Amino acid sequence: MISIAGLGVSGSYLLRRFVGAGYDVRGFEPRRPDFYLPCGYAVNLRSMGNYMKNVGIEIDPFIESESHNVEIASTDTSYHFGSLGLGTVDKNRLIRNLLEGMPVEHAQLHSASGHITVDATGISRSLLGPAREDFTMIAKEYLCNNAEHSDFYFRYFPGGNGYYWEFPLRNRWHIGAGSPNLDIIEEELGKRDHILVTGRRIRLKPLFDGIRNGNVFGIGEAIGAVSPITGEGIMPSIKTAECLFEAVSRYSDLQSVEEAYSRCVRKEIGYFEDLFALLMDARSGNLRKIRNLRAGLIAGRDFREFGIDFRLTKVLSQFI
Numbered sequence: 001m002i003s004i005a006g007l008g009v010s011g012s013y014l015l016r017r018f019v020g021a022g023y024d025v026r027g028f029e030p031r032r033p034d035f036y037l038p039c040g041y042a043v044n045l046r047s048m049g050n051y052m053k054n055v056g057i058e059i060d061p062f063i064e065s066e067s068h069n070v071e072i073a074s075t076d077t078s079y080h081f082g083s084l085g086l087g088t089v090d091k092n093r094l095i096r097n098l099l100e101g102m103p104v105e106h107a108q109l110h111s112a113s114g115h116i117t118v119d120a121t122g123i124s125r126s127l128l129g130p131a132r133e134d135f136t137m138i139a140k141e142y143l144c145n146n147a148e149h150s151d152f153y154f155r156y157f158p159g160g161n162g163y164y165w166e167f168p169l170r171n172r173w174h175i176g177a178g179s180p181n182l183d184i185i186e187e188e189l190g191k192r193d194h195i196l197v198t199g200r201r202i203r204l205k206p207l208f209d210g211i212r213n214g215n216v217f218g219i220g221e222a223i224g225a226v227s228p229i230t231g232e233g234i235m236p237s238i239k240t241a242e243c244l245f246e247a248v249s250r251y252s253d254l255q256s257v258e259e260a261y262s263r264c265v266r267k268e269i270g271y272f273e274d275l276f277a278l279l280m281d282a283r284s285g286n287l288r289k290i291r292n293l294r295a296g297l298i299a300g301r302d303f304r305e306f307g308i309d310f311r312l313t314k315v316l317s318q319f320i
């Protein structure tokens with residue numbers, strides 16, 4: 001029996017994946033189904049579409065918008081890039097769809113239960129417990145009827161202090177800001193008309209050395225599957241869920257599951273550790289290190305994974 005605590009995007013995907021393969025599995029989630037998830041809903045629609053096929057879901061009906069001309073700015077410069085699939089999806093509806101007909105208990109899971117327990121509780125790490133070292137930023141977001149930009153827009157704050165975003169939905173916008181400093185966020189977002197406001201802390205530190213505790217395996221944001229420079233967490237979380245599914249499908253002893261899972265996570269998103277080091281160097285005003293030349297190239301890859309045709313890696317130091 002496998003228990004999954006937390007049915008955000010990674011837990012819902014994994015639950016459906018296990019059910020589809022005939023496993024005895026159960027998901028736990030205390031959130032109300034109509035809770036508006038704090039998230040920009042921006043994903044690479046191409047990779048999302050590929051992963052959703054694994055669980056029998058066609059992505060097209062969930063697409064809210066597709067990018068054409070992505071603007072990435074710093075305080076004094078701005079660059080435009082083509083699209084490699086960046087768009088938004090209706091994440092609330094997608095998760096409801098993923099969970100349709102699934103064995104779900106509307107409750108928190110407080111301790112490990114079953115042969116394998118999955119901690120997919122995101123920022124809380126409810127079952128894995130607090131990480132020895134962690135790094136989070138505050139993220140606040142408005143749902144708005146209009147925005148200043150018509151396509152996807154990112155504006156990075158100086159000194160690795162996060163960024164402001166405008167992501168188009170079908171008829172509305174997600175406008176938000178993430179930063180360690182709430183004053184920066186309030187100043188950047190200002191007072192604007194909005195339909196609702198959401199927010200929470202977001203984990204930006206990869207915690208790939210702590211993916212297992214006893215029979216508890218962490219996936220998604222619980223293990224820091226969030227890009228330290230873009231805050232992209234949807235696809236990275238789904239990738240870790242798929243890695244765990246494949247490891248459990250292949251091995252029955254927990255040690256082998258852990259080794260296979262760890263290898264897969266590192267192959268998919270191990271480069272987040274370099275990006276985290278880059279972010280920390282930016283925050284301490286220490287960007288001119290040799291290792292950051294490599295990290296700059298990796299950052300280009302990261303933007304492209306997100307669906308942005310980012311080519312000017314040399315300008316990256318200005319963004320963070």
Ligand SMILES: Cc1cc2nc3c(=O)[nH]c(=O)nc-3n(C[C@H](O)[C@H](O)[C@H](O)COP(=O)(O)OP(=O)(O)OC[C@H]3O[C@@H](n4cnc5c(N)ncnc54)[C@H](O)[C@@H]3O)c2cc1C
Pocket residue numbers: 005006007008009010011028029030031038039040041042043107108109110120121122123124126127139140141167176198199200201202219220221222225226231232233234235237
């Ligand atoms: C404001 C904001 C904007 C963002 N925008 C984007 C974006 O545009 N694109 C992108 O890719 N990423 C974005 N992210 C990051 C992304 O939303 C997350 O990294 C990703 O959704 C994490 O998924 P997850 O399944 O790991 O965790 P979550 O989606 O956080 O799900 C965790 C779930 O666990 C549940 N839970 C907690 N404790 C327990 C327990 N004990 N038992 C059972 N359930 C429990 C919670 O209720 C929650 O539903 C954003 C994040 C924030 C905060």
